[in-house]
Amino acid sequence: MYWLGRHRTLLLTLLLMIGGTLLCAAAAGHYAWRRALAAESEQVQRQLELYGQGLQQRIDRFGTLPQVLALDPDLRLALLQAPDPAARQRLNLKLQRANQVTRASTLTLVGHDGVAVAASNWDQPSSNVGEDYSYRPYYRQALATGRGRFYGIGMTTGVPGYFMSQAIEDNGTRLGVVVIKIELSALEQEWLPSPDVVLASDEHDVVFLANRDAWRYRLLRPLGNGERREMLEARQYADRSLQPLRVRTEDVLDNGGRMVRLLEPVLPGPMLWQSLALPEEHWNLHLLHDAGAATSAGRSAAIGGGAAWLALGFLVLFVQQRRRLDAHRQRSRRELESVLAQHAEELRTAQDGVLQAAQQADSGLSRSLAHLPQGVVVIDNEQKLVAWNARYLELFKFPAGLIRVGRPIEEIFQYNARRGLLGPGPIDEAIERRLNHLRSGRPHMRESEKDDGTVLEIRGNPLPDGGFVTSYADITAYKNTARELRSLADALEHRVAERTRDLDEARREAERANRYKSRFVASAVHDLLQPLNAARMFVSVLRGKLHGDARELSEHVDAALAAQDAILTSLLDISRLESGALQTHVRAFALSPLLETLAREFGIAADSRGLQLRWVDTRAVVVSDEALLRRILQNFLSNALRYTPRGRVLIGCRRQGDQLRIEVHDQGPGIPESLQGEIFEEFRRLDDGVEQERGAGLGLAIVERIGRLLGHRITLHSTLGRGSVFAVSVPLGDAAAIPAPAPVPAVATDAGDDSPLRHCRVWSIDDDPRVCAATRALLERWDCAVELADGPQAALEIASALNVPQLLLLDVRMGQWHGPDLYEQLCGLWQARPPVILVTAERDDALKTQATENGWGFLSKPVRPPALRALMTQVLVRHRA
Structure with missing residues (x-):
């Protein structure tokens, strides 16, 4: 009983909170449920009317x-x-x-x-x-x-x-x-997609139309004997078995709708049953709608109502608690002020007693100060000694009889000054300075070092009656430790500086090694591309002279050389990306032409594999390097076609804030999550691609480095058995920032000559004899007159104004000779400047820019014969124009 009386308020509060919460939740839930149910009923009724109109229109069409x-x-x-x-x-x-x-x-x-x-x-x-x-x-x-x-x-x-x-x-x-x-079975097919149950019953309440088979030929009510006899005589439903529909009505709505629970056929949860009469046909149309949404709305409203009541209750309790706390705080403050006043009075009384006892002591040694680790001395308002402790005498080693009650502190200062404890300078000024400080009554703190190395921390504080208390603490050990820590810090700083210098040297050494590696890779690729270039030219000439199986074999050889070309080009690109030698040209441009070009190029490869390549057009403008972005998307599409055995590949875009996400979807086998991070490394590839077209595993490594160079985020999402999505995120740009296209000059063509290459006098200068021989064979196959196919020295020996070629094919790096410099020397001998095409294995953007500025052609090795022929024709036509 005592416990109940003590906690009665708490119990009443809990009961009020719980009861109010349940009541509010029930009221809010029921109200929201009824409103949601009424809205659902009206919507279902309108849907039912639409179904009724459709049924009546179908009948009226034949009426x-x-x-x-x-x-x-x-x-x-x-x-x-x-x-x-x-x-x-x-x-x-x-x-x-x-x-x-x-x-x-x-x-x-x-x-x-x-x-x-x-x-x-x-x-x-x-x-x-x-x-x-x-x-x-x-x-x-x-x-x-x-x-x-x-x-x-x-x-x-x-x-x-x-x-x-x-x-x-x-x-x-x-x-x-x-x-x-x-x-009317077509109506059932139209009702079939509906999630609701749609029924039509005749004048006997027999369901004859339904969008679910289990509901057809069900009795909505028991049939009378007369009705059964009438149906049997008319053979209305032949031998169909009419089963009763077992339903329990739980509630009736204002508009005639009912809340029912279906027992057979069984439907989970309560259902809203709406009916519509078709008087002309004596039929009824019924629709059963899942009332779960209304129940969820009621549940949510119940939770909200209960939460609102709890929030209101907690708010009231919070306000009451704040009031109690304020009252308690005010009471505590008054009690604390009273206690502090009492303690202050006791402290003043005790301090007066201590000073009085110290003044009345015979020897001045205070037992109350004896336990302190510091040396303490007390003087009165006349600057005379009142009290001290043994530690004070121990620190200064005063002679017997010097320290006594009533001796002026000035005499103590004079004694210490004679021992050199007051520091350098005039003694009288040092004593006067200390006496003035005591007279001012200001607290102070300082450090003093004695001749024996002892360091004292001196603190002084005034007393209420005008006296002064001074304490002396020995901090020698602390100072020694601080000096040792300072020395250790200096040593650590020295070691850190040395390690930093070592790391800088290692970094510079790594950069030198990286530059050497890049130069080595570029040189190695250049030397490898020279014989590869000759091989592709010889194969092209050979393929034109062969037929049947031999020609097919030469095409396989050309495909293998092309694959080798791609690997070497990828290696060179990776080297340039790692060394930072690849220059970027970031600008705003429309994305649609790039996507259209890629779709057209890779669409041919997709058709040859029996795949579909689809692309979604866009009007977006992006900010990027168009050539490097094209390289990223080319690798995405190449991988998608390589690893998709059947189905389709899709390229399209999604906007994400100020970024445009360009995605390539495939229907390949997917990539395990454990390998998704590794496929962006060099020479990493999956084993389930098309066997004849397995790459070297460099494409995605180049993609990752280009994305890092341009600041574009590369992402991958893959599902095993369903395919992968590779994407690159590019900043969106402004269409107004796109520069206007430069006007394209009209190129005149010679209508009387079908091919500008026929009988064209061509010089080919290269330091590799195999390339020269292959080039001569290829040009002569195109009916060109090859007057020279040799190295730089041979060209300089025969060049004159009498044998100026109509077109010059020129290598760039030829031992000690540099292609553009050699061209200037030859032009001096020819006294003319014939059109020139730089055919080189160099991947130097500056060289390509120089060729563009001078109007020269530029072609990278290994040379594809169709590309060489097209460029030669273009250069000749442009030069004639």
Whole structure:
């Protein structure tokens, strides 16, 4: 009982918080659930009306057809007198043509005795001709009232449909009936994508249309005996088994909707059941909608209501607690002020007692100061000794009888000055300075070092009555430790400086080694490209002279040389990227032409592999080096085609803030996560690509280095069995920053000469005899007159104004000769400047720029013969123009 009384407030607060939370949650949840359910019900009702309109429109489209057919004289004549076989066949064909035009299921002409005279399905095994339909309601209704409607399963076809009939009359006498059958199964297919359950029931509440098979031919209510007998006589649903629909109604909405739970067929969770009457057909349309969204809204509102009540309760408790804390703080402050006042009074009383006891002491040694580790001396307002401790005497080693109560402190200073303890300078000034400091009553702190190396920390503080207390602490050990730490710090700084110098030297050595490696790689690639260039030219000449299997073999050799060319070019690119020799030209440009060019180039390779290459156009403007970005995307597309055995490859773009992400999607085998970081290293490749086209593993290494050089982020996302996505993120640019294209000069062509190379006088200068021989063979195959194919010295010996070539093919690095310098010497001998094409293995941007500025052609080794021929033709035509 004591515990309950003490904690009654806490229990009441908890009960109020919990009860209020549950009540608010229940009220808010129920209110939100009802509102959400009402909104869902209205939406479902509108959807149901749309379904009803679609059903009614399909019926109305065929509604007038029986009336039109009833006016046909041929049908009326067939009912007035029995038709012969030929006339019956004409009727069948007429109904068949009408059925093909109207696209109904069947058209049937039924006589007054209920037997079908003709039908549109006369030529099918399930023909209606000759069948007795007198038991069908649509026949009886038409003879009785002139028209009839009935939904049922066809007895001859076994296909359910909606039958509409119209009586054919002659002078007020009903001779027979024309019947049209409409199949409504197409409606079920239209309802099939809906996540809801859509049903249609007849006047007996039998479900005959449903977008789910388990719901068709279900009874919404029990049938009476009369209804069952009527359905059996009409054979409405043939041998179909009509199963009851077990449902439990849990709530009824204001607009007639119901919240139900389906027991058979089973549906999880409560469902919203809306119905719509179709009075003209005596049907009802039903829609069952999952009410989970309304339940979720109610749950969220319940959580929100409970949270709001808790927040309000905590706010009230917080305000009350703040008030209690403020009151407690004020009370504590008053108590603390009272205690401090009391302690201050006691402290003043104790201090006065200490000073009084010290003044009355005979020897001046204070027992209250004896335990202090510092030396302490106390003087009064007349600057005379009052008290001291043994540590003070020990530190200064005063003689016996010098220190006594009442001795002026000035005499102590004079004694210490004679021993040299007051420092250099005049003694009187040092004593006077210390006395003035004591008289001023200001606290002070300083350090003093004695002759024996002892360092004292001196602190002085005034007393309330005008006296002064001075303490002397021996800090010699602390000072020694500080000096040792300072010496250690100096030594560490010296070692750090030495290590830094060593690291700088190692870095410079690594840079020198890297530059040497780059020069070595460039030289090695140059020397390797020379014989490769000759080999490709010889193969091109050989391929033009061979046929059949020999020609195919030469093409394989050319493909192998091209692959070797790609590897050497990649090695040179990596070397230039690592050494920083690759220059970038970053500018704003439209991305669409680049993507279109890549799609066109790689589309041919994709078609040859049976793949699809798709690209998505863009109007974006990016800021990058167009040539290097093209190299990145080329490697992406090459890998995508290489590792995609079937399917398609896609290249497109996505915007991400101020960046444009260019992506290449493939449908290859995917890359394991453990290997995704390694494939960007040199000579790393997967083993599941196309065997004939496995690369050297340098493409992605070049991509990674170009991306790092341009500051473009390279990313990879891959899923095993589904494919990979390689992407590069490029900054977006402004279309206004794109420079205007330079005007392209018109190039005149010689209409009288089909090929500018025919009989063209050409010189080829190269220090490699194999290249010279290959070039001569290739040029002579193109009907060129090769007057010289030799080294620099031979060219200088025969050059004169009488043998100026029409075109010069010139290597750049030829031993001690430099191609552009050799050209200037030859021009002096020729007294002319013929067009020149630099054919070189050098990958120097400055050399390419020099060629462009001088109007020279530039071609990298190894030379592809088609590229050489095209460039020679272009240079000759431009020179003639």
